[in-house]
Structure formats: structure tokens, C-alpha cells
Amino acid sequence: MRIPVLFHLLFWLPCIGYLVHAQSPDSHKPGTYEDSDGRFFVNRALPVYLNFSTSPDGKENAHQLKSKASAEYTNPMYFDTEGLNTIRSPYAVDQKTKETVYPLRDIVFEVYADGLAPNISHRFYGAPKYQRGGTVYFGKGLMVEISSSDAVSGVKGIFQTASGSNFSPYNTPVSLAKEGNNTIAYYAADNVGNASKPKSSTFMVDLTPPKTTHNFKGPQKDNIYSPKVIATLSASDNLSGVQFTKYHFDDATDRSYYSPISFSQLSDGNHTLYYRSQDNVENAETVVPVQFYLDRIPPLLNNQVMGDQYKGNYLYLSARTKIKLSATDNKAGVKNVEFNLDRQNYSLYSAEVPVPNQTGLHTIYYRGTDYVENQSSPKSLTFFVDNVNPKTYVTYGSPQFFDRDTLFVTSKTPVTLHRSDAHSGVQKTEYQVNSEGKKAYSSPITLAGDGFKTIKFQTTDKVNNLEQEKTSQVFVDNMPPTIYVNFSINAIGSRKSGGKSLQVYPNYTRMYVGATDQHCGTQRIQYSINKGPFLDYSSAYTLDISEVSKFKKKGLYMVVVRAIDKLGNQADKTFEFFVE
Numbered sequence: 185m186r187i188p189v190l191f192h193l194l195f196w197l198p199c200i201g202y203l204v205h206a207q208s209p210d211s212h213k214p215g216t217y218e219d220s221d222g223r224f225f226v227n228r229a230l231p232v233y234l235n236f237s238t239s240p241d242g243k244e245n246a247h248q249l250k251s252k253a254s255a256e257y258t259n260p261m262y263f264d265t266e267g268l269n270t271i272r273s274p275y276a277v278d279q280k281t282k283e284t285v286y287p288l289r290d291i292v293f294e295v296y297a298d299g300l301a302p303n304i305s306h307r308f309y310g311a312p313k314y315q316r317g318g319t320v321y322f323g324k325g326l327m328v329e330i331s332s333s334d335a336v337s338g339v340k341g342i343f344q345t346a347s348g349s350n351f352s353p354y355n356t357p358v359s360l361a362k363e364g365n366n367t368i369a370y371y372a373a374d375n376v377g378n379a380s381k382p383k384s385s386t387f388m389v390d391l392t393p394p395k396t397t398h399n400f401k402g403p404q405k406d407n408i409y410s411p412k413v414i415a416t417l418s419a420s421d422n423l424s425g426v427q428f429t430k431y432h433f434d435d436a437t438d439r440s441y442y443s444p445i446s447f448s449q450l451s452d453g454n455h456t457l458y459y460r461s462q463d464n465v466e467n468a469e470t471v472v473p474v475q476f477y478l479d480r481i482p483p484l485l486n487n488q489v490m491g492d493q494y495k496g497n498y499l500y501l502s503a504r505t506k507i508k509l510s511a512t513d514n515k516a517g518v519k520n521v522e523f524n525l526d527r528q529n530y531s532l533y534s535a536e537v538p539v540p541n542q543t544g545l546h547t548i549y550y551r552g553t554d555y556v557e558n559q560s561s562p563k564s565l566t567f568f569v570d571n572v573n574p575k576t577y578v579t580y581g582s583p584q585f586f587d588r589d590t591l592f593v594t595s596k597t598p599v600t601l602h603r604s605d606a607h608s609g610v611q612k613t614e615y616q617v618n619s620e621g622k623k624a625y626s627s628p629i630t631l632a633g634d635g636f637k638t639i640k641f642q643t644t645d646k647v648n649n650l651e652q653e654k655t656s657q658v659f660v661d662n663m664p665p666t667i668y669v670n671f672s673i674n675a676i677g678s679r680k681s682g683g684k685s686l687q688v689y690p691n692y693t694r695m696y697v698g699a700t701d702q703h704c705g706t707q708r709i710q711y712s713i714n715k716g717p718f719l720d721y722s723s724a725y726t727l728d729i730s731e732v733s734k735f736k737k738k739g740l741y742m743v744v745v746r747a748i749d750k751l752g753n754q755a756d757k758t759f760e761f762f763v764e
Contacts, residue, residue: 209343209351209371209382217337217375225337227376228299231260234271263297267336270294298336301380302372306330308387309357314424314464320387321424323465326360332372332380344370351382363391364423390423393467396459398474402447403557407476408516410556415445419461419469427466431459450478452514482560483511483518483552489567490536494646498545498568500608502647506536507565511552519557523550539569543607573651574605574643576613580658581628585704585750591658592704594751598628599658601641608646615641631660664755665699665706665747672696679762681740688762691736697721699747699755710746718746735763 214227226232238245251258263269271293276285311326328346332339343351346358346368360366369384402413419426429441433455441459457474491505511518521533525540525548533550540546547566553559581598584591593599603610603625613625617639631637637660642653672694675687699706709721713734735741743759 209373209379212373212377212379214377217340219338219375223294223296225296225298225376226263227378228263228266228297231262233260234258263295265297266299267296268294269297296336298334298374298376298378300335301378302332302334302339302374304330304332304342304370304372304380304383306368306370306383306385308385312464312466314427316425316464321390321465322360322387323389323424323463323467324361324391326389327357328360328368329357330354330370334372334374334378337375337378340373340375342370342372344368360389361391363389388423390421390463390465390467392422393469394419394421394426394429394461394463396429396461396469396472398457398459398472401444403555405516405555408479408556409447409476410558411448411450411478411480412557413447415447415457417441417445417459417461421461421463421467424464424467427462427464429459429461431457433457447478450480452478452480454478477515479515479554479556480558481514482558483513483521483554485521485550485552485560485563486510486512487548487550487563487565489565492647492649494608494611496608496646499566500570500647501539501567502649503539503541503569503571505539505647507539507548508536509533509550511560513552513554513558516555516558519553519555521550521552523548525549539567541569541571543569543571568607570605570607570645570647570649572606573649574603574610574645576601576603576641576643576651576654578602578639578641578654578656583751587704592661592751593631593658594753595630595632595660595662597660597751598630599639600628601625601643603643605643605645605649608649611644611646611648613641613643615639631658634660634662636660659703661703661749661751662753663702663749664753665701665749667709667745667747667755667757668698668700669743669745669757669759670696670698675761676764681760681762684760686740686760686762688764689735691738691763692733693735693763694733695735695743695759697745699745701747701749701753704750706747707750707752708748710748712744712746714742718744721745738764 214230217225234249235242236247236249237243273291275288276291277283278285307329308322309327309329312323314321330342330344332342342354344354344358345351346360346366354370366389367384367386369382371380371382373379396417396419399416400409400413403410404413417429417431419429430438431441431445432438433450455476455478458471460469460471462468488508489501489505490508492502493505494500509521509523511521522530523533523537524530526546537548545566545568547564549562549564551560551562579600579602580591580593581600584593584597601613601615603613614622615625616622617631617637637658639656640653642651644650671689673690675689677688678685679688697709697711699709710718711721712718740760740762745757745759747755
């Protein structure tokens with residue numbers, strides 16, 4: 185009778201494990217495991233005892249086998265081979281007939297010994313990676329996938345901690361979204377209690393984009409900038425560091441920033457500078473817009489002449505004239521206006537500029553600067569300073585007679601005022617006779633009435649330089665001489681003729697003629713007898729009627745006596761009488 189024999193393998197399970205504390209693996213006791221295919225696995229570190237029994241439950245006829253031949257290596261025994269181990273009995277017996285099976289074959293019991301911990305590894309994905317020195321940086325979206333394999337009994341579980349707390353089972357990839365320093369630790373245990381040593385990875389998670397600031401150096405006012413402005417961009421990042429900074433103006437394409445940005449190529453008008461930075465794990469800064477006005481137009485300049493001026497061959501100004509300068513600007517506003525006279529040093533303009541009190545050509549140069557240092561090209565105004573008064577003198581035409589410091593003229597004598605000006609020219613001449621009102625002089629004048637006349641006159645040039653008033657005195661004499669006639673004998677009677685009563689003289693009478701002038705004296709006396717030619721009275725070349733008897737013939741006589749003074753004032757007087 186064959187008694188069914190059952191061997192029971194007994195394993196001693198010592199307490200082998202780890203202290204449980206933060207980031208320390210949990211305890212995993214060595215043990216056994218049977219998979220779904222009926223394969224039996226034992227932790228290779230466990231001691232093995234063979235127990236004999238005749239019942240499936242191991243209770244009947246139970247007996248622990250001992251070996252005499254190998255006593256020193258049994259009770260307990262240890263499996264020597266990683267993986268498949270066998271327990272054999274020769275030969276196989278048919279379970280029904282209980283006869284030896286031919287051909288002969290061994291009875292083999294398979295036991296899988298597993299003494300090695302699982303292999304374990306991790307993989308980061310889903311986020312940009314950057315390494316500097318010994319530090320690894322990851323950006324947004326970081327995931328960690330942990331994988332493990334075991335060659336014998338298979339992986340029972342993976343355990344991880346990323347927060348510094350106790351290990352917890354790992355089932356799916358873990359999201360790592362804590363910014364700053366991170367450490368993930370993990371290990372795996374197989375189905376017979378072999379646990380791998382925990383592995384860890386320390387890294388930095390960078391979730392914050394860089395911060396970029398700008399600094400505009402150069403002439404500026406509020407948000408108005410000069411073409412001379414240079415913009416510097418400064419970017420900083422607390423973790424992975426700045427990978428690049430880019431910028432562009434308006435609708436242009438991005439450009440990498442390496443050195444300060446010049447505004448010199450921008451047109452006048454509104455512009456926007458856009459800039460952004462990105463760190464080494466692709467955290468991108470939101471684009472920063474900076475709006476500004478680029479003012480490259482200098483002030484517009486103007487001048488205004490305040491006072492005496494005349495445009496002729498030159499712009500003539502008097503020494504009393506001032507020049508007003510002004511400027512307007514399209515955007516930033518006028519900061520100052522500067523000027524210089526005749527290429528001297530520029531001075532700041534604050535009030536109207538007096539012209540030099542120096543005769544001749546001068547030039548004022550002026551320029552304007554706005555608040556962003558746009559400076560206009562110098563403009564100029566050339567002018568001639570006329571600070572010389574005009575000159576006037578008077579002349580008298582004919583007739584005239586000078587005697588006893590007095591000039592005598594008549595109302596027919598032309599009076600001429602001669603005007604001259606060396607530079608801008610004569611504008612006007614005014615004159616006044618005695619107390620009469622002032623009159624404008626344009627052509628020679630005459631003086632009405634008799635007596636002393638005082639003529640006051642002065643000339644103004646075209647920049648209002650006024651000559652000092654001058655005076656000329658003259659005596660106007662329009663009165664002819666007074667004629668006197670005497671006969672050498674008294675009349676001997678009278679006779680009517682043409683309704684007039686005329687004196688009658690004897691034929692031997694003679695006529696004596698004389699004339700007196702009140703002011704300048706008689707120049708000439710003439711006479712005519714009976715419409716004959718005028719003869720000079722008392723001439724050195726002729727005998728006149730006072731010396732020769734002119735009246736010997738009997739009849740009516742008409743004698744015209746003419747007296748002329750030294751100014752040509754003439755008096756005629758007619759005498760009619762009879763001679764018998």
C-alpha cells in the first residue's frame with residue numbers, strides 16, 4: 185500500500201524591514217507568492233524546511249524530514265539558484281495503478297526563489313528642461329512616470345513621495361507643480377517582499393516667467409522722446425534664468441535684444457515698443473507695450489521787427505528798433521530760443537533784442553530747442569542800422585537881394601529845400617512859415633505877403649530818424665518904388681482933354697524924375713514919351729529929360745515913368761500934360 189506523501193515547505197519569516205518615517209520605505213516582509221499560473225515563489229532569503237504529510241492539509245502523519253547525508257545544510261536549507269529551483273524524487277508512479285511509470289522519469293516540484301529587488305526607474309516628461317551646473321530645471325506641465333520590473337516573482341507595488349511625507353502607492357504619473365526645489369523619492373517591492381532601495385531625484389520647478397523692465401536714457405518729457413534716446417532692457421529670472429529677450433517697434437517683427445536700442449530710425453509720431461523675455465524652461469513673459477511719441481521735429485522759428493523799419497536795398501532799421509523772436513513746437517514744446525548778433529556767442533533769448541547802435545549791416549542769428557533737444561537750424565535776419573539823421577538846407581532863387589545881413593526876396597522867389605539821407609532815404613520834409621501850420625514839402629515854395637518870414641523845416645528819413653529843426657529868415661518885399669515927378673516951372677494953365685483937366689506947361693519946361701524904395705532901394709528908373717521906347721533916366725550913356733528939353737513942340741504929351749527896385753518890383757506912373 186502506498187501512502188500518498190505530501191511535502192510541505194515551511195519558511196521561517198524573520199522580521200526584516202525598514203524604519204517607517206518620512207521618506208523612508210514601508211516595511212515589506214519576505215514571504216511567498218503563488219501567481220495565477222500556479223507558480224510558487226519564495227523569497228530567497230527565507231530558510232526552508234521540508235515537512236512530510238499524508239493529507240492535503242498537512243495534518244495527518246505530519247513529519248519534518250531530516251537529512252543524514254546533508255545534515256549540516258538542512259533544517260533549514262536555502263535555495264541556491266535565483267529563479268527556478270526543483271525538489272526531485274525518482275521515479276514517477278502512476279497515481280491510479282501505483283506502478284512505476286515507464287520510461288522512467290523524475291517527480292519534480294518547481295519552486296521559484298526570488299532574492300533580488302525589482303529594478304525601478306523614472307521618466308520626466310511634459311515640461312521643458314534646462315540644466316545649469318548640477319541643477320536641473322523644469323517648466324510648466326511637469327509629469328513623472330515611474331516604472332519597475334522584476335525578473336522572478338513580479339512587481340507587487342511602486343511607492344513614491346514628492347512632498348516629503350510618507351511614501352504612498354504610485355498608480356499613475358504624478359504632476360509636479362510646486363515651484364522651487366523639489367525632490368521625488370520612489371521604490372518598488374516584489375511579490376515576495378524584496379524592496380528596492382529608494383531612489384530620489386532633486387530638481388527645480390520654474391513656473392514664473394522672467395520680469396523685464398526698461399530704461400529710456402536721453403532727452404525726454406513725459407512720454408515724448410527724442411531720436412537721441414537709447415532704451416535698455418533688463419530681464420531677471422529667479423530660477424532657471426533668462427533665455428532671451430525680444431523686442432519690436434509697432435508692427436515690425438521681433439528682434440533679439442543684445443544691446444541698447446536706438447530710437448534714431450523712428451519717424452516722427454506715435455510709436456509702441458513691445459518687449460518680452462522667456463526663461464530657459466519656456467516660461468514666457470506677457471508682452472509689455474510702451475507707448476510714446478517720437479518727436480524729431482525742431483521748433484519753427486519766427487521773427488518780428490518792432491519799430492522803425494523800411495525795406496529797400498536792405499531792411500533798414502533805426503537804432504530804436506527791437507527784434508522779437510518766437511518759436512512754436514509741434515509736440516514737446518519750446519524749451520528755449522537763443523540768438524547771437526554778428527556771429528558772437530549765442531545768448532538765451534528772454535526779451536526783445538535791441539539792434540546795435542552802429543551804422544551798417546548786421547545779422548542776428550537765432551535757433552530754437554524743444555524739450556527733447558531737437559534744435560532747429562539757425563535762421564538769420566540781415567538788416568542795415570541807419571542811425572544817421574537826414575540833412576536839409578534851403579536855397580532861394582531869383583529875385584533876391586542881400587543887404588545888411590538880410591536876404592530880401594519877393595513872393596515870386598522860389599524857396600527850395602534840399603533833402604538828403606545817406607542810407608534809408610528821405611521819407612518826408614515838413615516846413616512852417618511863421619505861425620502857420622506845418623506843411624509837407626514836395627517842391628519849391630513861394631512866400632506870400634510882405635515882411636520878415638521865418639521858415640522852420642526838418643526832414644525825417646524812412647526809419648523815422650528826425651533831423652533837428654532848422655530855421656531860415658528872409659524878408660519878403662513885394663512893394664515897388666514910389667515915383668516922384670517935378671517940372672522945372674509951374675504950370676501956366678490947364679486944358680480939358682478926354683474929360684480930364686490937364687496941366688499946361690511952356691515949351692521950355694523940363695521934367696525931373698525920382699523914386700524911393702522902402703526896403704531894398706531903387707535899382708532903375710525909365711521913361712517913355714508918347715509911347716516911345718523906355719529910356720533909362722540918369723543914364724551914363726544918355727541925356728534924359730531933366731537935362732535936355734524934350735517938350736519944345738506944342739501939343740499933348742504922355743510920359744510913362746517906370747521905377748524898378750533891386751528885387752525887380754516895378755512901378756509905372758503915367759503923366760499927361762500940354763505944352764504951348
